[in-house]
Amino acid sequence: MNQLLENILENCRKYTKDGKLASYIPELQKTDPEKLGICVVTDENALYTAGDSDIRFTMQSAIKPIILLLALMDRGEEEVRKLVGVESTGKPFDAFNYSDQALKREHINPMINAGAIALCTLIDGETYDEKFDRLLKLVQKLANNPKMEIDENVYQSEKRTGSKNRALAYMLQAYGLIHDQVEQVLDCYFKACSVLASSVDLAKIALVFAKKGKLSSGEQVFSKEYAKYINAVLMTCGMYDGSGEFALNVGVPAKSGVGGGIMAIVPNRMGIGIYSPALDSKGNSCAGIKSLELLSKELDLSIF
Numbered sequence: 001m002n003q004l005l006e007n008i009l010e011n012c013r014k015y016t017k018d019g020k021l022a023s024y025i026p027e028l029q030k031t032d033p034e035k036l037g038i039c040v041v042t043d044e045n046a047l048y049t050a051g052d053s054d055i056r057f058t059m060q061s062a063i064k065p066i067i068l069l070l071a072l073m074d075r076g077e078e079e080v081r082k083l084v085g086v087e088s089t090g091k092p093f094d095a096f097n098y099s100d101q102a103l104k105r106e107h108i109n110p111m112i113n114a115g116a117i118a119l120c121t122l123i124d125g126e127t128y129d130e131k132f133d134r135l136l137k138l139v140q141k142l143a144n145n146p147k148m149e150i151d152e153n154v155y156q157s158e159k160r161t162g163s164k165n166r167a168l169a170y171m172l173q174a175y176g177l178i179h180d181q182v183e184q185v186l187d188c189y190f191k192a193c194s195v196l197a198s199s200v201d202l203a204k205i206a207l208v209f210a211k212k213g214k215l216s217s218g219e220q221v222f223s224k225e226y227a228k229y230i231n232a233v234l235m236t237c238g239m240y241d242g243s244g245e246f247a248l249n250v251g252v253p254a255k256s257g258v259g260g261g262i263m264a265i266v267p268n269r270m271g272i273g274i275y276s277p278a279l280d281s282k283g284n285s286c287a288g289i290k291s292l293e294l295l296s297k298e299l300d301l302s303i304f
């Protein structure tokens with residue numbers, strides 16, 4: 001397997017040139033766009049790596065499934081469904097533009113920014129610091145890595161410049177989808193996006209979702225039902241508007257982040273973590289997607 005991963009990276013390294021680093025969070029531009037690393041952890045806990053698999057990067061949107069998970073664990077499915085939908089576009093079959101006059105729960109899903117920001121309000125905790133701490137602890141537990149922490153510079157950078165997310169959050173407030181103080185909710189979201197992880201961490205987290213909530217120790221951290229819920233949402237919305245292509249060419253639930261990470265879940269079989277920060281126009285890692293396409297072909301990973 002190590003050799004297969006090496007070969008895949010060698011084949012896909014050229015695609016790092018097809019993409020660009022995320023620039024709207026200034027701090028993310030300080031990264032080397034040519035890095036590429038991968039980790040696979042199997043259901044028997046065999047761990048394989050190649051390339052820059054131990055480089056740490058900020059999880060960004062790859063933390064969204066865990067925000068959804070904690071909201072489900074804290075409040076249950078009914079309350080989560082009352083706040084956010086599960087549709088990838090949230091538009092009717094004959095829609096031709098975005099001229100909706102209202103923002104409704106069925107327009108947002110947990111894998112886009114608005115949905116993830118809204119879900120931060122459902123995490124239990126007296127304060128937003130406490131909510132974030134509980135989220136970080138859950139991430140650490142899933143990755144079996146108590147050292148995971150935030151990148152203070154990326155966090156401050158996004159907090160300073162995150163006008164679009166600020167606008168989204170105020171829209172959510174205006175339409176009654178969040179009731180707490182917008183800046184506090186955003187602070188929790190920005191911190192969550194700034195959690196540092198390596199490809200190994202992502203692969204281990206992905207494996208817990210692949211094993212439907214079961215840690216390698218045998219502990220069931222969350223119910224199978226929640227794993228099914230999250231994997232299903234990831235299948236349709238995890239790679240943004242690249243989710244259709246990804247379903248065709250890779251065929252497993254996955255989540256990307258603008259830090260360059262992708263976490264891919266092969267139900268019952270393996271967790272995969274990839275890092276390569278040069279992104280395509282949709283905000284997904286170019287070389288990361290190509291590597292997953294090859295790996296999926298080689299190991300017949302598609303669930304379809």
Ligand code: GLN
Pocket residue numbers: 059060061062113158165193256257258259283
């Ligand atoms: N922190 C980023 C943002 O909110 C996360 C987006 C992403 O990774 N796609 O814009």
